[in-house]
Amino acid sequence: MHIPIGKTAEEAIQQFRNNDNSLHIIHQEPLDGGIILFKQKSSQENNSNLQMEYARKIIFGWKWAWGGGYSIGESSQFTSAMDYMSIPELSHISTPFPMLFGHILDPAIQRVTVEFEGNEKRVLAEAKLVEVGPESIIWFVSLPSSATIPYEIKGFNDKGELVTHKQMDDPNGMGSMVLEER
Template identity: 30%
Template sequence: MKRIFLGISVVLAVFISGFLFKSFSAPSLATTSIEDALKNQWGIIGQTIHIEPIEDQVVVFSKKGTGDSYTLRSDFVRRNLFGWKWVWGGGFGGYTGQYIEQVPGITSPLLWGELRNNKIQKVKVTNVSKGNFYEAKTVSYLDTRIWFVFPSKNDKVLNIEGISEKGEVIDSQKIDRSKDLHPDIMFGEKK
C-alpha cells in the first residue's frame, strides 16, 4: 500500500511541478505566437515582410522604420513545448544585405538582402570553389523586396548575382567568409 501511495505521490508531484513550471516560466521561455516571441526579445517589432519555415523553426523578415530611415531584420524563431521562442537574429541599415552564420540553435546559415534595383528579377548565389549555386527566393511586400538563400555552412567564397528578366547580370558581389566572417553586402542597389 505504501508503494502505491508513494508512486501516486511522485506522479502527482511531477504533474504539479510541470503545471507550475509552465504557468510561471513559460512567458520567459516561449510565447504563444511568433510575434510575441519577437516582442519579448526586441520590444517593438515593426512590419513583417515574410515568414519562411525551415525545418523546425521559422525565419521572420521584418522592417522597422519609414522612408529612408529603416532597419531590416531576420530572426530565427523556434517552436517548443511552450510555444515560440526567439533563437537568433540580426538586422542592418545602411547597406543592403547580411550573412548570418550558423550558430547553435539555428538550422542553417542565412544570406539575404534587400533588392532596391527593380531591374533585378532573380538572384543567384554561387559557391565559387565548388561551382554549385543557389537560386534565391525573392519576396515582395508593399514597397520592400528581399532575397534570401540558406547556403551550406562550409561555403566560404560566394558570388551573388542579380539577374534581369533577359538573363543579364546587372549587379554582382563576391564575399569571402574566410577573410571576413561578417561581410557588408552592398548588392542590389538602385543604379
C-alpha cells in the same frame, strides 16, 4: 542568458527584443522546424533596413533562436541596386543558417543567386524573391552548413544577364551593390 518562451513566434521575438515595437513584420517564412520573420522599420527615408529573426517551435511554445539586421543609409555617390547581409551558422543550435538576405532596390534585378564552395565543388543556390509591398522586394537564401566563404552574390535582369555581383569574404558581412555599367 535567459531566452523567454512565447505562445507565438512573434511574441517570443518581441520578448527577447524587449518589446521593441519600432519594427513591423513584412514577411514570414516557415523553415526547418521554425519560422523566419522579416521585419523592417517604417518611415526611414533614404535608408534601407531589414531585420531577420528565427524562432523555433519547442514543446512549450516558441523560442527565439538567432537573428540580426542592418540599416544602410543611401549615399549621394551611388544608387544601390540591392543590399545584403549574411547570418552565419550556429554550431550548437539547429537553424537554417548560414543565410544571406536583403532588399532588391532596382526593378532591373529579377533573379539572385549565391555561389560558394561546398564539399570541394562550386555550388549555386537560387534565392527566393518575395514582394513585400508596392515596389518592395526582399530576397533570401539558406545555405548548407558545408558552404564556405567566399560567397558570390549575383543579380540578373529579365534577360538572364548579370547586372551586379559582389564577392563576400566575411561570414558576418553586409553592404550594398550597384548596377554594373553597360
